[in-house]
Amino acid sequence: MRIYLLGGSGFIGRHLAQELERQGHVPDVVRRPYTPDALRDHFAKSIEGGEPYAICNLAGASLNRKRWSAAYRREIVRSRVDTVRAVSAALQSLPTAPTAYVQASAVGYYGPSLTETFTEASPPGNDFLARVCVEWEEAAEPLRALTRVAILRFGMVLGRDGGALPLMWPVFQLGLGGTLGHGNQWISWIHVDDAARLAAWVLADNRLHGVFNATTPHPVRMRDFTRTLAEVLHRPHLTHVPAPALRLALGRRATLVLDGQRVLPQRGLDLGFSFAFPTLEEALRDFL
Numbered sequence: 001m002r003i004y005l006l007g008g009s010g011f012i013g014r015h016l017a018q019e020l021e022r023q024g025h026v027p028d029v030v031r032r033p034y035t036p037d038a039l040r041d042h043f044a045k046s047i048e049g050g051e052p053y054a055i056c057n058l059a060g061a062s063l064n065r066k067r068w069s070a071a072y073r074r075e076i077v078r079s080r081v082d083t084v085r086a087v088s089a090a091l092q093s094l095p096t097a098p099t100a101y102v103q104a105s106a107v108g109y110y111g112p113s114l115t116e117t118f119t120e121a122s123p124p125g126n127d128f129l130a131r132v133c134v135e136w137e138e139a140a141e142p143l144r145a146l147t148r149v150a151i152l153r154f155g156m157v158l159g160r161d162g163g164a165l166p167l168m169w170p171v172f173q174l175g176l177g178g179t180l181g182h183g184n185q186w187i188s189w190i191h192v193d194d195a196a197r198l199a200a201w202v203l204a205d206n207r208l209h210g211v212f213n214a215t216t217p218h219p220v221r222m223r224d225f226t227r228t229l230a231e232v233l234h235r236p237h238l239t240h241v242p243a244p245a246l247r248l249a250l251g252r253r254a255t256l257v258l259d260g261q262r263v264l265p266q267r268g269l270d271l272g273f274s275f276a277f278p279t280l281e282e283a284l285r286d287f288l
Helices: 011-022 036-049 070-092 128-138 141-145 165-173 192-204 222-232 243-258 266-270 280-286
Strands: 002-006 026-030 053-057 100-106 148-154 156-158 178-180 189-191 210-214 239-241
Touching: 002 011, 002 036, 011 026, 011 192, 026 036, 036 053, 036 070, 053 070, 053 192, 070 100, 070 128, 070 141, 100 128, 100 192, 128 243, 148 192, 156 192, 165 222, 178 222, 178 243, 189 192, 189 280, 192 210, 210 266, 222 280
Parallel strands: 002 026, 002 053, 053 100, 100 148, 148 210, 156 189, 178 239
Antiparallel strands: none
């Protein structure tokens, strides 16, 4: 099956393309602009060839590349919502619908908490990231009338070639790593290979629809995350970066490391998905 990847040149998209190819599918990375006309032309290739197709939408402005000015906060929302609407408009004008539409979201949907545990059935939070995720997911609602729709709420995706880990790894290798903030905040994470396998599974299995948390069954607190990384690298865990310093350096986006939530992949587990790297130590050792 041909699977169109929007945002397919990014960190998760690259690994998903490799996984889809390994499973015998044809990943087709769709480049910008993501306008209804351009997307319709891409999807029409499959219809003209009589082949089934699916769509995986990972597109959206980076959360950690720039400071969150008012203008960039608008771009974070616009880049996500407008792309979903463009996909919907493109599909409305085509005679054949995809077998599935799978879209990224994030565990920020639930809002931060030190004490609660969240599953796919939990309600949304009310901070900026939660509102982004709610609007992002709601934009996909019209697609449910056309095809099977699934939402993947990603936690922190770990890999050597993208995400947060390449920024942390060299600091810890030098023996300068330590806890960020008070250390009690939760990190709901997933190895990038498991993230790719989960997305490929949801794309291919016609039984699967609705929301799936793309996190492992074993979230950890920040202090345990940084201690485990130091132990795996055989380095000391000595430093502590206080929250005010992080807020000064990062601005509003400091919430990405100072706030978190304990999220479980309940639906994936219930429906039979198995993780190759369920624990943090296993995942980090795979990157050595």
